[in-house]
Amino acid sequence: MTKPLPVGATIGILGGGQLGRMLAVAAARLGLKTHIFEPGTNVPAGDVAHQMTTASYDDAAALRAFGEAVDIITYEFENIPTSALDILEALAPIHPGRNALATSQDRLTEKTFLQDLGLQTAPFADVTSMADLDAAIAQIGTPAILKTRRMGYDGKGQARIMAPGEAGAAFDAMAGAPAILEGFVDFSHEVSVIGARSPEGAVACYDPGENVHSDGILRTTTVPAKLSPSQRTDAVLIAAKILNALDYVGVLGVELFVTPQALIVNEIAPRVHNSGHWTQNGCTICQFEQHIRAVAGWPLGDGARHADVVMENLIGDDMDRVPALAKSGAAIHLYGKAEVKPGRKMGHVNRVIKAVGT
Amino acid sequence: MTKPLPVGATIGILGGGQLGRMLAVAAARLGLKTHIFEPGTNVPAGDVAHQMTTASYDDAAALRAFGEAVDIITYEFENIPTSALDILEALAPIHPGRNALATSQDRLTEKTFLQDLGLQTAPFADVTSMADLDAAIAQIGTPAILKTRRMGYDGKGQARIMAPGEAGAAFDAMAGAPAILEGFVDFSHEVSVIGARSPEGAVACYDPGENVHSDGILRTTTVPAKLSPSQRTDAVLIAAKILNALDYVGVLGVELFVTPQALIVNEIAPRVHNSGHWTQNGCTICQFEQHIRAVAGWPLGDGARHADVVMENLIGDDMDRVPALAKSGAAIHLYGKAEVKPGRKMGHVNRVIKAVGT
Numbered sequence: 001m002t003k004p005l006p007v008g009a010t011i012g013i014l015g016g017g018q019l020g021r022m023l024a025v026a027a028a029r030l031g032l033k034t035h036i037f038e039p040g041t042n043v044p045a046g047d048v049a050h051q052m053t054t055a056s057y058d059d060a061a062a063l064r065a066f067g068e069a070v071d072i073i074t075y076e077f078e079n080i081p082t083s084a085l086d087i088l089e090a091l092a093p094i095h096p097g098r099n100a101l102a103t104s105q106d107r108l109t110e111k112t113f114l115q116d117l118g119l120q121t122a123p124f125a126d127v128t129s130m131a132d133l134d135a136a137i138a139q140i141g142t143p144a145i146l147k148t149r150r151m152g153y154d155g156k157g158q159a160r161i162m163a164p165g166e167a168g169a170a171f172d173a174m175a176g177a178p179a180i181l182e183g184f185v186d187f188s189h190e191v192s193v194i195g196a197r198s199p200e201g202a203v204a205c206y207d208p209g210e211n212v213h214s215d216g217i218l219r220t221t222t223v224p225a226k227l228s229p230s231q232r233t234d235a236v237l238i239a240a241k242i243l244n245a246l247d248y249v250g251v252l253g254v255e256l257f258v259t260p261q262a263l264i265v266n267e268i269a270p271r272v273h274n275s276g277h278w279t280q281n282g283c284t285i286c287q288f289e290q291h292i293r294a295v296a297g298w299p300l301g302d303g304a305r306h307a308d309v310v311m312e313n314l315i316g317d318d319m320d321r322v323p324a325l326a327k328s329g330a331a332i333h334l335y336g337k338a339e340v341k342p343g344r345k346m347g348h349v350n351r352v353i354k355a356v357g358t
Numbered sequence: 359m360t361k362p363l364p365v366g367a368t369i370g371i372l373g374g375g376q377l378g379r380m381l382a383v384a385a386a387r388l389g390l391k392t393h394i395f396e397p398g399t400n401v402p403a404g405d406v407a408h409q410m411t412t413a414s415y416d417d418a419a420a421l422r423a424f425g426e427a428v429d430i431i432t433y434e435f436e437n438i439p440t441s442a443l444d445i446l447e448a449l450a451p452i453h454p455g456r457n458a459l460a461t462s463q464d465r466l467t468e469k470t471f472l473q474d475l476g477l478q479t480a481p482f483a484d485v486t487s488m489a490d491l492d493a494a495i496a497q498i499g500t501p502a503i504l505k506t507r508r509m510g511y512d513g514k515g516q517a518r519i520m521a522p523g524e525a526g527a528a529f530d531a532m533a534g535a536p537a538i539l540e541g542f543v544d545f546s547h548e549v550s551v552i553g554a555r556s557p558e559g560a561v562a563c564y565d566p567g568e569n570v571h572s573d574g575i576l577r578t579t580t581v582p583a584k585l586s587p588s589q590r591t592d593a594v595l596i597a598a599k600i601l602n603a604l605d606y607v608g609v610l611g612v613e614l615f616v617t618p619q620a621l622i623v624n625e626i627a628p629r630v631h632n633s634g635h636w637t638q639n640g641c642t643i644c645q646f647e648q649h650i651r652a653v654a655g656w657p658l659g660d661g662a663r664h665a666d667v668v669m670e671n672l673i674g675d676d677m678d679r680v681p682a683l684a685k686s687g688a689a690i691h692l693y694g695k696a697e698v699k700p701g702r703k704m705g706h707v708n709r710v711i712k713a714v715g716t
Contacts, residue, residue, distance in 0.1 A: 031692030047408045299685040306713040327657040334389030355664040355713045
C-alpha cells in the first residue's frame with residue numbers, strides 16, 4: 001500500500017496551462033505545494049503555484065533539478081517527450097504512469113488498446129502511405145477522417161474525407177506524419193466520463209456530461225447528460241475498465257459517442273479534462289482535487305453530484321461577455337491569460353441549474 | 359459609478375494568513391492577480407499569490423512600492439497601523455474604507471457606533487482606570503468581561519469578572535491598555551451574518567450560520583442556524599444597516615447573540631470571516647469571491663445557498679485527523695502552515711449535510 005503524501009509535500013506538475021493552474025489551486029487546498037515545469041513564460045499556473053521552473057523539455061539539467069525538488073510528478077497534458085520522462089522517472093514517481101501516456105499519445109495504440117479490451121471504437125486503419133490510405137478508404141468507406149497519430153488536440157491535425165477523391169489532399173495535410181483513418185460514427189451526441197483511480201485500485205467516476213463542440217473545440221458540457229439508466233451505467237463501467245486495464249493512478253477523461261446500439265469510445269485523455277470542469281460547482285470534491293488526491297495517495301471523493309450544471313467555455317472574445325456573466329450569478333473561472341486570441345480558451349463559466357436533493 | 363477592475367489587474371492584500379490565501383485563490387479564479395504585503399515569512403498566502411512583499415508595516419518605502427504596484431488595496435485583518443494606511447491611501451483606493459477600520463479596531467468606538475444605529479449591544483462602559491472599573495461594575499454588575507479596546511482576537515486580551523472581588527486581577531491583566539467592561543448577555547446561541555456591499559450600495563447577505571466556540575476560538579459554524587423566520591430576517595437587516603451606515607465596500611462579518619427578546623450585536627469584523635468559510639461548499643460564489651467582487655467593483659453574487667453545511671475548524675493537532683477526514687468525503691481546506699501549534703488554526707473542513715433543492 002502506497003503511503004499518502006504528507007501535508008506540506010510538493011507535487012511537480014508538467015505543464016503550466018489552465019489545467020495546471022486549477023490543479024495547483026486544488027493542491028493548495030489540501031496543504032500540498034506545487035512546482036510547475038513549463039517551457040512558456042507568463043503562463044496561467046504561474047499565478048498560483050508555489051514554484052515555477054521555466055525550461056524546455058530537452059533541458060536535462062532543469063528536468064533533473066525539478067525531479068529532485070518534488071515528491072511526485074503529474075502532468076496536465078499527454079504530449080510529454082519520452083526523453084523527459086526517462087530523466088524524471090528515475091527521480092520521482094510519475095502518475096498517471098507511462099503506460100497511460102504511451103497509450104493515449106498515439107491514436108493507433110489507443111484504438112488498438114480499446115479494441116483489445118472489448119470496447120467499441122470507430123473503424124480505423126493505420127495510414128503511413130498514400131497506398132495505405134487508398135486501402136483504408138476501400139475498407140472503411142467515406143465519409144471518414146484522417147488524423148495524425150500524435151500531437152492532435154482541439155481538432156488540429158485532422159482532415160475530413162467526404163469522398164475518395166479528397167484522399168490526396170487529406171494525405172498531404174498530414175505533412176508526412178503517421179496517421180490513422182477513422183470511419184464516421186453516426187452518433188446522436190457525445191458524452192464524457194471523468195473517472196479516477198487510486199494507487200490501491202479504488203475507482204470513482206463522476207456522472208457523465210454531455211458535450212457540444214464547435215470548430216473542433218468543446219463549447220459546453222451539460223450534466224446530467226441525455227442517457228438511459230443502462231447507458232449511464234455502461235458509460236461508467238467503460239471508464240472503470242480502462243482505468244483498471246492501465247493500472248491507472250489519477251483522473252482520466254473518456255469521450256464516448258452515443259448511438260442507439262452502443263457507446264463508442266472516441267478517445268481517452270490521461271489527465272483532468274475540460275469536460276470535467278463542471279465538477280468545480282457541482283461536486284464537493286472537483287476533478288482537480290480528485291486528481292491531486294489520487295496521485296498523492298489520498299482517499300478519493302465519491303464523485304457525488306449536488307447540482308445540475310452547464311459548463312460553457314469562454315473562447316477568444318467570449319471574454320467580452322464576462323461583465324454580463326458576472327451579473328448572472330454564474331460561477332466564473334478565468335485562466336489569467338494576458339492575450340485574447342481567436343480559438344484560445346480564456347476561461348469557463350459554470351451555471352448551476354438546480355440543486356439535486358439528497 | 360465605479361469602473362470595475364479589469365481582468366488582469368492587481369489587488370493588493372494586507373496580510374498573508376489563511377484569509378489572504380483564500381482571497382488570493384478567489385481573485386485568481388476571476389483572472390485578477392494578487393500582491394500580498396505581510397511582515398512574516400513563509401506565510402499561507404505566499405503559496406498562491408502572484409507576488410509577495412515581505413516587510414514590516416512601518417517600512418514606508420516598502421509600503422510605497424506596494425501601493426504603487428497594485429490597483430486597489432484590501433486586507434485580511436483589521437489591526438493595520440494608521441501610519442501604514444496614511445501612506446497607502448494616497449496611492450490606491452482601500453476597501454473597505456478607513457471608517458470601517460476605525461470603527462472595528464476599537465471596541466468602544468464599535469459599541470458606540472452600533473448603539474447610535476439603534477442596534478442592541480451588551481451593556482458596556484469605558485475603563486481606563488481602576489476607579490472606572492469599580493464604577494462600571496457597580497453599573498453593569500457581574501458576571502462581566504473586561505476586554506482591551508484594541509488588538510483582541512480569538513479570546514486574547516480578555517478577562518472574566520465573576521464577582522466584584524476579581525476586578526483587580528482583571529484590571530492588571532489588561533497591562534495598562536484602555537479597556538471596556540461588557541456585561542454578560544444571557545444568550546441561547548451565537549449566529550453570524552456574512553454580508554457584502556458593492557460600491558454602488560448593492561447588499562447581499564448569506565444565510566446566518568450558528569457558531570460554537572471553545573476556549574475563545576470558533577470551533578464550528580452550522581448552516582442553517584436555529585432561528586425563527588423573523589429572526590433570520592432581522593439578522594440580515596442588522597447586517598445591511600451596518601453595511602450601509604459604514605458606506606462599506608467588501609464583505610463584513612457580524613456576530614449576533616440570540617436571546618428570546620432580541621438579537622444582540624457582539625462584534626463586527628470588516629473582512630471575510632471564519633464563520634463564513636462554509637460558503638466555499640454551500641454557495642456558488644463563496645465569501646472570498648464575494649469580497650473580491652465587491653472591492654473590484656464587480657457585480658455581487660446573490661448569496662444563494664445550495665446546501666446545508668457544517669464547518670469545523672482544524673486547530674492544532676486536529677491535523678492528525680486529516681487522513682480520516684479525507685476518507686469521509688468532507689471538503690478539506692488546509693492553510694499550508696508548516697508548524698502545528700496548540701490553538702493555531704491549521705485548516706477547516708466543510709461537511710455538506712444535504713443539498714437544498716431550488
